[in-house]
Amino acid sequence: MTTDAPTPARSRSAILAIASGAGFLAFLDTTIVNTTFPDIAASFPEAGRSELSWILDAYFIVIAALLVPAGLLADRVGRKRAFLVGVVLFGVTSLLCAIAPTWETLVAARVLQGVAAAIIAPVSLALVLPEFPREERATAVGIWGAAAALAAACGPPLGGLLVEVADWRWIFLVNLPVTALLVVLGARVLRESRDEHASGRPDLLGAAIAVVGLGALALALVEGREWGWTGAESAASFAIATVALAVVVRRCLTHPVPVIDPALMRIRSFRLGSIGTLLVATAFFSVILGNILFLTQIWGYSVLDAGLGTVPGPLATVVVSGPAGRLADRFGHRAVIVPGCLVYVAALLVLGSAPAEPDYVGHWLPGMVLNGIAIGLVFPTFGAAAVADVPADRFGAASAINGAFRQFGAVIGTALLVAVVGEPAPADALDAAHRGYLVAIVAVLLAAGVALLLRRVPAPATPQPRGSTANAMTA
Known part of the structure; x- marks a missing residue:
């Protein structure tokens, strides 16, 4: 049953920490798998790049399709219960990924892991944001986004390190202690809540x-x-x-009880925020894979060196995400997103013009720092914009739908990157890599156009019921 009792600040912080840990878990398996993609390919030489891309896309597709139904089911059975089940399932399916004997079974295990992530993602924030007043929610989203960015920062070097000292299968085994910790803390700290008025089946x-x-x-x-x-x-x-x-x-x-509620899509800010999220995700996930392929196949970096080479970007995102949320709360989402998109385009132009000879300090490092700053400004702020005008009792559904748009963008971005880059001959590899960055540039420019349609100034704060049965936000 949902309680309306105010939550002490210390408890709010603990709940946000657990939710951020769950976001960390889901995002870690995005970036760490991208980093070790070349080594996974080497383990399954019978499969081409297009077949192996399903190790990434299967995860994204299942999350995109199941986020909303999973969130709605959690509203009915209890969000704390659903969260704990999702985290346990994520641990079990991570183990299945680690022991997969063929690329087909690895894809199947990733599908199941996507089911678990689809449960975790909407429920984690649905448990958190009822605890925060409206004027603090964008800041909370920024913190959650910073945890996701930290996962992005940890994923590449951790994946590279595990490949260097052990095997790519350990990228999935590292999830097990994280899931165990989340289960223990979640069982002790989280408060159970459900939608007492929910009816119908998703x-x-x-x-x-x-x-x-x-x-x-x-x-x-x-x-x-x-x-x-x-x-x-x-x-x-x-x-x-x-x-x-x-x-x-x-x-x-x-x-x-549809997959996407048409009533929410009629809310202008939600519609624009979700479309912007899709476009930025298209760029984001194409660039993640493109960076690793560029560093390993053109500059000849090891997987560990490539992972370390991408760290400055996510670290910059961690630094920027929190202040970006506060700026959006004060000046409006558009004032943060549009400049962020321009910085993103500048970053992609720098990365997309990288020469064939390695030049990390003079070329790659500036591009990665600009890229990280842009992500910190744009990604969580689009998510906050999407739910800015959503009624409090629809936060859960809005969070899940916006997350589905993000995963849809991940599917498109990864697929387009593989389609545009292909498997070129060595002489054509540099040109193919540069074409890959054009995919992201186009997506970001379209996102900037969407952001210009958002409200110029933040909406006035209005009282919102605390402890609402479906409150959540997305990053």
Whole structure:
């Protein structure tokens, strides 16, 4: 049962720390897997880059499709209970990933791990943000985003270190102590809450159809170069994606508990914030993979060196995320996002013009620092903008939907990067890498255009019920 009793500041901090730890866990498995992608490929030589890209995309697709149903189910069965189940499941599926004997079983285990992450993501913040007044929520989002950025910072060097001293399978085993700690602390500190007025069952069939649609779209993008963009296979995949996603839209308009609530999409700030989140995620996830491929395959870095080489960006994000939230609370989301997008474009131009000969200090380091600053300004602020005008009793659904848009962007970004870069000959590798950064530049420019449509100044604070049954935010 949901309590309306005010939460002491110390308890709020503890709850936020646990939620941030959960965000850390989910984001660690994004960046650490990207970093070790070349070594995973070496373990499965029978699979090409397009097949192995499903180790990344399967995780993103399942999260994108299941975030909302998982959040709604958690509203009914209890958010603390769902959080603990999700964390335990994440630990079990991480072990399955670690012992996978083939690339196909690794993809299957990543699908199951995506299910666990889809439970953790919406529930973690749904447990947190009822504890914070409206004027502090963007700051809380910034802290949660900083934890995710810290995971991004830890992922590359940790993945590289594990590959150097052991094996890529250890990138999944490191999740086990984190999940154990979260379960122990969560059981002691978190307060149970549920939506006592929830009715109807979430549209699980619609979520399954969404998985099919997103999977077909990713397949068409990844295989388009090999199949031929106008070939029969590409046309069939695009057709399946179009039909499946059209069915999902139709079900959203008619189902009582849809995957995406049309009422939320009619809120201007939510619609713009979610579209912006998708576009920034497209850039973000394409750049993560593109950076590792560039450093390892063009500059000849080891996986450890490549991981260490990307650390300054996420560290800059950690530093910037919290202050960015406070600036957004004071001056409005647009005032933070638009400059952040311009910095992002500048960073991508620097990274995308990197020469064939290594020049870390003079070229790569400035690009990574600018990239990290931009992410800290843009990513969490778009998430805060999305829920700025959402009623308090819809925060849970809004959080999950915005998170689904983020994962949809991850699917598109990863698939486009693989499609644009392909598997070029050594003589063409540099040009292919530079083309990969163009994908991100286009996405960021579109995101800046979306941000210009946001409200110029922050909305006036209005009283919000504390302890609401579905309060959450996204980063």
